[in-house]
Amino acid sequence: MSPASRGPSRRLLLAGALAAVSAAVTGCSSDSEAASSGGSKRLRIGYFAFPSGDLIVKNRKLLEKALPDHKISWIKFDSGASVNQAFLGKSLDIAALGSSPFARGVSGSSPIPYKVAWILDVAGENEALVARKKTGITDVAGLRGKKIATPFASTSHYSLLAALESAGLKPSDVQLIDLQPQPILAAWQRGDIDAAYVWLPTLDELRATGTQLTSSKEIGAAGKPTLDLAVVSDELIARDPAAIDAWRKAEAEALRLLKSDPDGSVKAVAAELGISAEDAAAQLKQGVFLTPEQVVSADWLGTEGSPGKLLTYVSDTAAFLAEQKQIDAAPSQDAVRKAFYSKGLSDVLQ
Template identity: 50%
Template sequence: MRLGKAMGHRWLAATAAAALAVTLGAAACSSDDDSSSDGARPPARAPPPLPLPHPAIPNGDLIVKHEGWLEAALPGTKITWTKFDSGGDVNTAVIAGSVDIGLAGSSPVTRGLSAPLNIPYQVAWIHDVIGPAESLVVRNDAGITDVAGLAGKKIGTPFASTAHYSLLAALEEAGVAQSAVTLVDLEPPDILAAWTRGDIDAAYVWSPTLDELKKTGTVLTDSAKLAAAGYPTFDLGVVTKKFAEAYPDALAEWLRQQDKAVKLIDSDPAKASAAIAAELNITPDEALAQTKGLVFLTGDEQLGAEYFGTPAAPGKFADGLLGAAEFLKTQAAIDAVPTLDTLRAGLGVEDLDSAFSG
């Protein structure tokens, strides 16, 4: 099954666990002030500890981390940032009760909202729409010029990630049976190591690991092309329903800081790229090039009909999740396809609308 083409963009990342200790404090108070995310509004209260997993992805989340905006907005909160390699790590940590907010790709999030996982979280934010920043690359010495040529080869990708989802879609589009290739479950750092050793012939992965592979490899297809073929993917911000209900002001502040980062990418790409570069230990020019492989949406844009919509007028985003779930069911990645109503209930539309409409 294909995703609805109207969604036309990205869904993201993968699997394995990292545990962070967290003790939730008292419920937060709410603030009715509707000033902007540039620091003018009074600080919201939140639990004293707030562990935040982040991946090595060149998007606004790294800007928020580097600039310390969330720490400034929530001065009473001890915020701990920890690097996670994939969205599967986030799923596992949420299930373990270790984190309440995290970034995961649309594929692991769809799995999380489906049986057997049924994770009690909701999609609160679209960090980015995946384009060429996530690609299928083959070694130059493999002598392969198209996806069909991968039959009989070893391909590395983080299982249960958007890259894995896109790889399966690419093979299907090329008429290559999954059984005709050897898929190897590897996190991005392990993909680079396996590539260097010559243990794999190809990989579907995201930047910045992708950029290293491209130095000795050739891109066969990417997530922008697969989105156009009906397989869009996204990097999504998820929050547990427990946290959203207990700390609505803290969640709203987190959303506003993410929106602030997206606006900085658009208004001052040099400053945004410098912040991302510092977090990824790459040059600003490299960071700028990587951000161009993604599409970033402001909060207002996410409330449009193409994405979340509003509480009164649901958008098309849940329909895209349904298409992804149908595809994942054909791959035996989930037990059953959830209903459209179930997926709509998994979107934090009211929280997003409240954060940007006052």
Template identity: 35%
Template sequence: MTQSRVRILSLAALVGAAALALSGCVDSGRTDNPDSEQGGASGECPVEVNEEVTTSARLAYQPIPNGDLVVRDLGWLEACMPNAEITWDQFSSGGEVVRAFGTDSVDVGLAGSSPTTKSLSPPISNDLQVIWIHDVIGEAESLVVQQNVDAGSLPELEGMRVAVPFASTAHYSLLAALDREGMTPSDVELINLSPDAMLAAWEREEIDAAWVWAPTLQQLLETGEIVLSAADTAEEAPTFDLAAATTAFVEENPDFMEVWTAVQNEAVTMINDDPDTAAASIAVQLGITPEEVLSQFDGYLYLSASEQSGEQYFGGTLGQNLIDTADFLVTQQEIDEVNPPEEYENAIYTDAIDAVAGQ
């Protein structure tokens, strides 16, 4: 099922004003990648500033082209909560973020729906709340085969070396695709590689295929071809890039959560209504060109707070999506057992999204 990007509909005057204001926040000529900095630009807060928030927040982000990178690049959290202490740490996959939650190293972090579900389930059982959907994953995560490998379908990869970051949404999509073909993980040689390690293994021809996301996906496509994508498995196994936070942090910092959600919503508005400005900002964070970012946007669906608060997501079926993911993961022996349904449903935090959606 191919996902198309959504254009957020709002009052024309508000959109025009927001686009004008936001476009002034990004210097499209910036080329530095501020991995060691809190943000690449000092942007003005796009929502109401809250000086009463004084908490310390440790944020885990990933190099994925979504609103989280806009927020980081423009320094919106720092501008909107000037008295908070905010630190950002980069991770290569959702599995790494889950481990960071397990060691109490982060408070809020981006992880895919599969690793998030795994984190909520035994034996890990982290006490987390799902707080935001950064994106719905489509063709942005795909299975790529080396050009010199004679395989045009998943069954033709039987016995071959397939790399994927374990406990990621890509891993979940691959398992779902194998299951749909009547295959098991043992029918291929699965190799656990993070995206940053995958490119070197690909160039040395140590792997035959890989299921991964941007920007590594685009690098592999220079000498590879797509066989499948998450869009092909979306009907039976939809995947998302989610934001999660520890339950303790959410309960202790409701004001922080509302501001965090509000600026994420502003970033989604920028991506959908002013993609050139958003791409310029994300390009700095990813170290690629804005044109490359724009091409990657089409592989994702970006949802506003009002869309996320509806019945299809936080207002209804998102909890069931986590349950369905857990049901599948237990059949693949990725988790020990599935929690009672209410434990997944109770892990959906709606207060901040509902507040922002109602503004």
């Protein structure tokens, strides 16, 4: 099996992510120094330019209002691999992270020192596999021998592997190419790739000249759901648990605003992404956003001492990645359970 089809080792994934994350890490080096020198009133938050409640929290400064004595730094990332590298470098306190890179992060003998503490959204039509119309490909099985780009170690990568397996294809039956969203768009426009599995907003640009073959909503319905989680560092849990409580409440408020104030939510997301309100509304409709009550329910994250179905989802994801030779071995369910931080979680409903 070729290295591309087998997938890189965790060490290579993290090394490859180093260049991508270096700018962000450098940009927040002063925060890192402050946090490590007793500056407990600083929070470094990693986020994606992707429609979610995170962007509402950022745009409306909900966390800054809740924690006026904290210095809040928002740092943009392109993929979960870069987020994992930043946590290893102790450059983040809180961050958005897909369920697949999280499963990778908690695997191995030296798991990344963080824990999942919230669910941002469930992947729906906002992540999908699209083939260039000029290829004439209309189903996943038609990708045999074709060049497919996706950001490795991401939820899209995981969903792509699941889609190939469902269509009777092995990773070695196609040419997998590791590209971030913007390079995917450039390669697409040049005709260098035949298909791509990626998320919004790049996804919508590909759809303009492509044919959608499947989506994360379909793959999730078939038994392999992916989610955008939020993780907190072990160091922050020990240093400033009250800040985690405030952050959770801000994220819960954002989820409520998505339901109660859709126009205001669209405006906030449009401002953060630099797109029209019409485009922001269309992108938000493609995601699956839980209510805070659903997040803490047994169907999803659960509560302290009683983890929900997310435990099974993450464990199953890790097992699939191990089966696909993307990680050396899947962590035990007990190891995954220990990577959940649910203390005080039910308080967000009060």
